[in-house]
Amino acid sequence: MLPNQYENIDRFPVALDTIIFGFDRQNLKLLLIKRDFEPEKGNWSLMGGFLEADESLDEAASRILTKLTGLKNIYLEQLYGFGEIDRDPVERTISIAYYSLINIHDHNKELVEKYSARWFPIDDLPDLIFDHHKMVEAAKGRLRHKAATQPVGFELLPEKFTLPELQQLYESIYETDLDKRNFRRRILSMNVLEKTDEKQKKFSKKGAYLYRFDSKKFEKQKAEENGAGLSFKPPKV
């Protein structure tokens, strides 16, 4: 056995913080928790936790997300590593931020209650502890970029959804209005939606057709277009 050459290296707690996006058919929202421990007890915060020895970063982020939502196999993507010296007043930590997209109706209510968590509209967030605001800003940017590049956001919707709902989601992500006709054309031309013959009448008398995301078609497209990808650009501001 070799001696451990890393003997004299500094070691740090590695935190994972998760930005959790949800969509309630109206607004894009974030799930935040109210800290019940010091420091910053009683203030709003992203859900987070510390890396443990037997898990990768991805696994840890996933574990932390499950802890709050009860959900497994959630869409989760690493965002950025935050490592300012004084970002945590207790002790020097570094934090890898992840963001996730979940179906807002789909989480475990008891767990959310246990953590005093609440959904906040993305454009009306409370103050957040530490550098969590920076993390949220980064996540918003990433989500916008992602939505511009590939059909994203299906994770935020129920299995079946209408085109007006999907448009509403994109409008929340871009914080702008989109033209109905152009939106439909573009999203349908991506060829990853499957129309059902059911109608959703909750929001209109006429009713809107329900669509389903066809992940087979999506995978096929991704494979064919080798990375260049399906493209959905935000309008120019």
Added chain:
Amino acid sequence: MLPNQYENIDRFPVALDTIIFGFDRQNLKLLLIKRDFEPEKGNWSLMGGFLEADESLDEAASRILTKLTGLKNIYLEQLYGFGEIDRDPVERTISIAYYSLINIHDHNKELVEKYSARWFPIDDLPDLIFDHHKMVEAAKGRLRHKAATQPVGFELLPEKFTLPELQQLYESIYETDLDKRNFRRRILSMNVLEKTDEKQKKFSKKGAYLYRFDSKKFEKQKAEENGAGLSFKPPKV
């Protein structure tokens, strides 16, 4: 003073690994070092080091880069956090990868020698230790993306450069050929280049005009276009 609530948290060495791009007017290259310590002694590796207590992640990456190149104020951007459990056989570490763009003629030769470092063409790299190949792939993707979105790569060139040289650089980044006329039009329409009246005659009898990157114009543009940004897209594959 509060008791440290993080008392029972696991702690890990946090590595920084840097992907160093350079360009020799012909090919895009990476600066790699030959490890002179175990494990994997004698094998090629990215330049790396460990985070210390008194520096942020960015500062650490910058320190490590200076250690190898002698250069300060280098273009440096965080890439991704790598944290597989067994990525380092010595001990569980996590690594935040950074990539940087430097002028290939501009580094300290002695230091490079001290680390047995060498420039490798991007399309002819040796085997790398640990997960460094994954890091390089991620960096290539990021650079390509960045070049498509904004005028990048001036960091890789000397202060004055010709348009054919710049085109050569973009061609290396995209690994494809570009049309001379279209390239010129697009790059000049970005309005961030300043023409000098000097000519570079090293590569042709006629000589090519030298240009300079005008960072004032660039900043102005960035400000005006609020993020949407100057756009330079790669051709479709």
Added chain:
DNA sequence: CCAAAAGTGTTAGGGTTACACCCATGT
């Protein structure tokens, strides 16, 4: 019958691509 949301096509303009010839000069 009417209010309210869903659904549908066309046109004009801007941007991207494809493409070929002349210029300057060192040898």
Added chain:
DNA sequence: ACATGGGTGTAACCCTAACACTTTTGG
């Protein structure tokens, strides 16, 4: 004079954005 790389313009096409009316149906 000629070989070598540098420099220039235009036309076709495609994609995007702008835009208004009809359909359905619950109340």
